[in-house]
Amino acid sequence: MDVKKLVSEMTLEEKAALCSGADFWHTKAVERLGVPRMMVADGPHGLRKQDQSADHLGINDSIRAVCFPTAAGLACSFDRDLLFRVGEALGKECQAEGVGVLLGPAANIKRSPLCGRNFEYFSEDPYLSGEMAAAHIRGVQSKKVGTSLKHYAANNQETRRMSVDARVDERTLREIYLASFEGAVKEGKPWTVMCSYNRVNGVYASENERLLTDILRGEWGFDGCTVTDWGACNDHVAGVAAGMDLQMPFSGAHGDEALVRAVREGRIDEAVVDRAAERVLTTVNRYLEGRDRTAVFDRAGHHKLARAVARECMVLLKNDGDLLPLSAFRRVAFIGPFVKHPRYQGGGSSHINASEETDAMEAASEYADVIYAQGCCGREDRPDPELLSRAVNAAQAAETAVLFVGLPDAFESEGYDRKHMRLPECQTRLIREVLRVQKRVVVVLHNGAPVEMPWADEVPAILEAYLGGQAVGGAVADLLFGKASPCGKLAETFPLHMEDNPSHLNFPGDGDRVEYREGIYVGYRYYDKRGVKVLFPFGHGLSYTTFAYDNLRLDRERMKDTETLTASVEVTNTGRVAAKEIVQFYVAPAHEGISRPVKELRGFAKVYLEPGETKTLSVQLPPRAFAYYETAIADWYVEPGAYDVLAAASSADVRQSARVQIESTRRLPVCVHENTTFGDAMKIPGAEEILRPLAEILSMVMGGGDSQALGESTRQMMDAMLHDMPLRALVAFAGDSVGDHLLHDVVQALREAEARAQA
Missing domain, CATH: 2.60.40.10 (Immunoglobulins)
Known part of the structure; x- marks a missing residue:
């Protein structure tokens, strides 16, 4: 496909039409010129291709696919090759199903443990997040299927995510929130980048020229297509002008007409529409050139891969007395709502219709004599005395009790944020009651983000399984019984209490505005700086060896x-x-x-x-x-x-x-004016000579010129005052000794010296 030639042959209406989707999951075709439509589909840890009614929230059914661990767990592997293999498997499934672009991965930073979508994000650390995202992208795209790196940028909460204005200072934006995307773009080279719903410093991401064009393309070298999150377009014309190429889903005829009208009225140049159309067509062409209509994939093989991947992602948080691994063929009680019905993925647009599931009870049967008790309800926080009593009896009858607890679906999901970090009260009570009768207790956690653990000191062993994909039960059993040693390490800090988190006072903000007042001090950067004790630190993870x-x-x-x-x-x-x-x-x-x-x-x-x-x-x-x-x-x-x-x-x-x-081969510039301090001015080469007359006058006025008569503390005080004193303050201190003309001459001389230094 000769993209430029095709665009030159299109009418304005056809080009404008390419800038929005045909429906929920397809780009528009241009049948007159033989341009087909292309299908896109969620999601980052499994293919969610819908075959019936379309939606973007995981409400309607999708085809069966393999569900891998979510990003929160994948990042704990710290394994680029593993992420590549997961991406590769997803790419194979996309090829087999005719999907051109997979909507993921998500490289947003975990600003707060309460973000409802944290299970879909990699880390609180931008370097780790960028490396994991890049490896995932390379894996998918190795199969000639595109990715859509999302949600660009500063989308770190679900509360009012479609309208909130994230107010982030420039340094924090660059070092934390953009750095994650920067690494993924430069190393992974995604076909597309998806903008977020929110505003960033007052401007919607979908029409933020600084983010979409100046930084993404100008600084990072991105050469692909930009696409809105579903329904994120605020102003279609403003978006295209700013560098947004494709609005999703369909905008209706009014969206295309608005773009055509804007060109004809001179509010936007037709060349800008051409540019967007070319980028969309280039992506479609990539899909066509790499399309393998004979592609198939090994679903059973991918399930085995999901189990192996999950083993690499789980984190052994605690193992006092080397309680783990458990001895084979001993009596073990598996207790909890997630034993037979594990929670292995999150809710929303990434929800996968899993091809199969392996629960821990089924998987452990090859290792030990396992007795089971549900213990409490898994869907809601509701006490059940009968279930609790059976669980206590099972714990007493076993050599070791393994508790499978975590966050129910309703506790964390796309669309809303958590209000606290606690487990359901019925689960906490279950843990307490089992500890009364059994000291050999292992807690296995199924959750997408950190939880408080007031019982952690009393439990000998804790295994963090996160949302481990459809084979999570098998992976947990493999680790519990020593088929493999845990090797994952936390990609985020587990604070002791929610109040310890640096974003606590400013999350999720007030109304449509959230201030990122913690600045660059996110996650371990904050806990380290403040010396705050945490439950489990970033990067922590134990093994069965040393x-x-x-x-x-x-x-x-x-x-x-x-x-x-x-x-x-x-x-x-x-x-x-x-x-x-x-x-x-x-x-x-x-x-x-x-x-x-x-x-x-x-x-x-x-x-x-x-x-x-x-x-x-x-x-x-x-x-x-x-x-x-x-x-x-x-x-x-x-x-x-x-x-x-x-x-x-x-x-x-x-x-x-x-x-x-x-x-350093580069010196920072000094902005010289009357309020420049002595200390800053002294950074300019040659400044000592220029400033000597002023320093001598100040010394005479304040100390009488007799430095020997001054005590050490007084000299230190004067040096400190001089270092931080604005040049113009000398007029006030020295009176008639320093006229405006001398101050003007000094400022001018410093400016000239600074200009020479920067030349």
Whole structure:
């Protein structure tokens, strides 16, 4: 398909029509020119292709497909190859079903544990989120099927998500909320990017030219098609003008007519419509060129893959006394509402009509003598004394009790946010009652986001299964009985209480406005900076073995801010079980400077080790790993100074550190005016000579010129005052000694010196 030639042969009406969908799931065809329509479908962790009545909320049935673990769990694998394999499987299913673009993954940051859609998002950390999203994208697109990276941007809550204005300062936007998308766009190269419903700093994402064009395309090099979330278009003409190519779903004839009318009235150039039409057609052409009409996929094989993936994603939060793994062929009680009916996915547009399900009871039968008790209701928070009594009896009769609890569907979903982090009260009571009669207790959690655990100190073992996909029961059984060792690590912090979260006072905002007042201090960045105790830290995860870290090495001790640093560390399996370890590499500024997090994740590597085996893991740390976003230059900047590179088992468990000294090849500009402080002015090359007359006058006025007569504390006070004193304040302090003409001359000389330095 020659896209440009096709567009040149189209009428204005045909081009305008391409800028909105034909229905809920298809782009428009141009039959006159042989352009077919293309189908798109949800979702990130499984194909939701609807074969009957169309909707975007998972209400109506869709075809049967394999449901993989949701993003909240996938990110805990810290495994790019695994995400690629999941994406690859999804791409195969899309090819077999004639789907051109899969609507995912979602790279929104977990600002608050209460966000109802957190199960669909990867992490609180933008680097990890971007890496996972990029790997997912590459996997899907390796099968010649497109992806739609969503929801761009600052869509971090469900409350009033279609109208809320997310007010985010520029540095926070760049370092946290856009960085996740930036990594996914640059590394994954998605075919499409989906805008969010909300406004960002006053402008709807669907018509935000700065986000859609200046940043996404101009800075990040995105060359694909932009598409609205379903119903996110506020003003179709304004959207197309800003860089929004495709409005979904169908807009009706009035949407197309509005665009045609705007061109004819001169409110938008026809070339802008051409541009959008070309981008839509380019995506359709990619689909056509990669279409395999003979494609089939192995549904049973994908189910096995889902089980293997789920094992990699689960996190062993606690294992006192090495209670796990359980011995085979012992009597074990499986108790709880999610034993036979596991909650393995979230509600809304990503809800999959699973091809099959494996529950823990069924899967554990090959490992042990299992007795079952439901314990409480799984759909609502309703006490049932009879169910509770049976559960207590089962716990007493067994050697070990395994409790399957978590959040029911009604507690978290697309469309609304949680009000608290608690489990249903009936489940908490179940845990307490079982603990009264049985000390060997394992809690398995099925949830899409962190929960409070007031019972955590009393329970010896806790396994976080998240929403583990249709094979979750088999994966849980495999880990409980030691077929494999847990290797997942938390991609988000579990706070002790909701009130500890940095967004607590500003989530979900007031009316149609939410302030991101915590700034860059999201997740572990905040807990580290404030020294707040948490339940389980970011990156935490135990194993059935132990690992030692040794010999962290950097390939240089000094470097420039234009160079890439290589860090390597030796990891040894010091236990008796073969297992995988995830090593996290953080960068920690070790110098005074702008306010920054204590440390930030900048790399990770995963390794499989036999008992006693040692391997060396390496990561590359480019200049961006040491940078922050400096609004004064609207760019990333590396402060000169010392930085510690940390090799860690979690954000709270640093095993090795090494230091590098970085020289900055770029200096920040100094804006010179009468209110510039002495300290800032002194950063300008040659400023000392220019400022000497003013400094001497101030010294005479305040100290009589006799520095020896001043005590040490007085000299320190004067130095501090001078450092932070605006140049114009000298007039007030020195009176007639400093005239306006001298101040003017000094300011002018400093401006000239700054201009020379920047040249």
